[in-house]
Amino acid sequence: MSLKVLVGCKRVIDYAVKIRVRPDKLGVVTDGIKHSMNPFDEIAIEEAVRLKEKNIVKEVIAVSCGPTQAQETIRTALAMGADRGIHVEVPAKEMEKLEPLHVSKILAKLAEKEQAELVIVGKQAIDDDTNATAQMTAGILNWPQATFASKIEKKDDFLEVIREIDGGLETIKVKLPAVVSADLRLNEPRYATLPNIMKAKKKKIEKMKPADLGVDTTPHFEVIEVTDPPAREAGIKVEDVDTLLLKLKEVGRI
């Protein structure tokens, strides 16, 4: 097979880090904070690499938009088995305002440029949780989409994808080229091993700017305020089940 896959991988604050709101209330503290690859994107990379190992895919290209450090994320993808990387440079300041629409346009342009037949991304990034990039990319490219994938199988010239939907699973067929977004249960990503990290050093990362792809990254949104979630209030003790039901009705929970 000669499938080329484009995989998006975003650099986000590590899932284990406790998030703190910045004093100016326009974002969260990122300086000196541990970052890593968005866990859903890791699943996307893993799936692409597995497809390659099954000889369904010829080349896996990892793409990341972000500041210089985004290269670390790409390196991780390369160490996991991606063949080469594309780093779309977006300065840290602008990165805060980069929207899914911008990323979708960049991915769509790259997919056309690289003549990729499959784009896999994580279903959402754990920092802004927008869950929009896959859908928008498919829209811009006018390709079919298979979101929240928990199983992907190649059959002839289409993909059979099992999707996680409310209350169960849905199996769909999508024609290639297509956009797929990875859900949590699609696979368990491997660890980048140290020998592979060393080998990844030799793989190429191409650098470009959004403007090079003709993508305008002027923001459409303005962040007005970022606040901590309200602190949990102390609970109360009730005598019996009847009072419990009564209280729950009072606060409108049942």
Place this chain on the structure above:
Amino acid sequence: MLRWQPVKFVLGHPSRGKVIFGHPGIGRAMLGHQESHIAALGVTRGFSTTTQDSCTSPQVQEARDDGPAQQPTTLKPTHQPFVKNLFLGKFDKKMLTFPEVLDRDQHELLHEMIAPIERFFIEKVDGAKIDKEASIPPETLQGLKELGLYGQQIPEEYGGLGLGATEYARIAEILALDGSIAVTLAAHQAIGLKGILITGNQEQKKKYLPRLACGEWTAAFCLTEPSSGSDAASIQSRATLSKDGKTWLLNGSKIWISNGGSADLLTVFAKTPEVQPNGEVKDKVTAFIVERGFGGVSSSTPEDKMGIRGSNTCEIHFENTPVPIENVLGEIGGGFKVAMNILNSGRFSMGSSGAGIMKKMIGWSMEHAVTRKQFGHHLSEFALIKEKFARMSVAVYAMESMAYITAGVLDSHKNADCSVEAAIVKVFSSESVWHWGSECLQILGGMGYMKPYPFERYLRDARVLLIFEGTNEILRLFIALSGLQHAGIELQSLIKKLRNPLMNPGFILGKSIERLRHQKDNPKLDLDLAGYIHPSLKLGADSLEYCVKRLQYSVEVVLARHGLKVAEPENQLELARLADCAIDIYGMTAVLSRASRSYCIGIRNSAHEMQLAMMFCEEAAARIKKRVKDIENGPFINSDSTYMKIADTLIENKGYAAEHPLTRVFW
């Protein structure tokens, strides 16, 4: 003008461009100097041969340079042994420039490697379970092998990662998150296969290293026997050559072998007969590479231990195990050197492992201290708690600084002699982890004592650090005796001059003034150490200089008092004082060097680092002041003799000798 900026040279190494600090010319010029020491070793040999401590054998250091296995690497300037020179009052100012050994690529690569290892430990390692079940699950071991952690220092051509000491030390910080795993990996590569790495010939390397690097085979190091612990030269295991001269037949028992039950390859030390030129037959130690598959190898069930319970510790028995002659490691009869070189080269990373554990524990205790309220205050507001945190961070800062400065020297010099430095790192960090780990537990009070919290497990795991790879007592003797032996030859000529005052009037006058100042505890500070670091650290640099002078003075006092008898068992308290001075001075050097660098290049919280460094220096100088005073005063004033008498009474009574407080002799 600040003089912190080092003179840097990048010497042309094809694959690993290293930045060397210091001037190569200096090293070259001093090389001849060092040779004269080695040639004169015979004179001072008496220092060590009488001790129980075999590690102090003078041959050890000579061996480093002439091993047939040294790889043809690019030339790096020879490194003058730093701590040994301190015993002569010589201070290598290059050490005040904290080594920068990783270039940009290596730095990035190292940090890329750290991320998945950290994640693996968080997600896949259940330390409590390993401790409880006293074994590491096979899938965890498999994961460690796949990560590439079994071949960290094995060169890339043999399938390893080819990491330097600095990178190895950094990774050790993470591996220390589970004591059992850290010991399993260290037993495999820091000692188990290290012999092949540093002494093995090409065939041995080609045959064994690739299998060991990927973890297909696990290695173990077999030295200790039931009757020989610290005194490693006294082993009883024997190997005899078969009649056809093609195989050695190995017999004997080894105990407390880490990885003993699982290892496929064993580095075994055994006595072999050697015919002397005069026809006499003498037993010498020889090192062998033994495959478990050779036959005649059996191991016991794993020992039930206090800590590092998941590490597999066994007895191993050899019964007529046939070992082909090509599996002799190094030279026949040269096994003792091999053993000591392996152990000396493995110790330095214990500093960073210790720091790794401590940094985790400080984080957990702090989490508790800032959330727990008693008497209406957070624990973190109480001065007694704050003091603990402050003091432990000073210790951790010293631990880290010493570990990485040592690793830096190892990485930037060819065959650097860091045996004493490595021993210092091991002694200081093992004791700090035990002491301050216990204080971290203390901050949580009753909770810290409970099994659901990891403190008690980490403490149990850390306890072995004071014991294995040379007990701290033996290592203190090793530090002091190595220094004295190094200093001995130079001091000999000094003593000669002192005994012939008429021929050397100027020298005697100078020496008398120096002595007079020393007796007033006011040595002349003429090393200008403060000129080599940031001016804000001047006070620290001056204390360091004071301490260097005082150590030199106490060396002269001790040697004048005991001469060659300094190594006798009854003089160990004096030796331990010298060793402790050397440990503190090395610590001071490392923290000043590091803090100065951090401050000059503007690392985050570098002002805090300056405080840590200054506090370490202040306290270390106070400790050294007292120790030198004690040495000067001698056993009758410094209470050594009283303690010896107390101990003698205990020994006579075979235990505690005071009568029970309820004992009555009248009614």
